[in-house]
Amino acid sequence: MPAYEYKCLKCNENFIIYISLKEKNEEILKCPKCGSTNVQRIYSPFHAVTSKKS
Numbered sequence: 737m738p739a740y741e742y743k744c745l746k747c748n749e750n751f752i753i754y755i756s757l758k759e760k761n762e763e764i765l766k767c768p769k770c771g772s773t774n775v776q777r778i779y780s781p782f783h784a785v786t787s788k789k790s
């Protein structure tokens with residue numbers, strides 16, 4: 737499942753969204769922290785495989 741990184745422009749929270757291809761609908765993207773839909777896709781120059789937990 738592809739993962740996309742987004743940044744909330746309201747609270748500056750970075751978050752990862754997992755979207756299956758047929759469910760891809762960027763209109764429903766919301767910040768998990770503040771609920772804002774004012775989010776921006778982050779295009780990482782490379783795939784970071786850092787799995788930071790907590």
Ligand SMILES: [Zn+2]
Pocket residue numbers: 744745746747748749767768769770771772
């Ligand atoms: Zn937010």
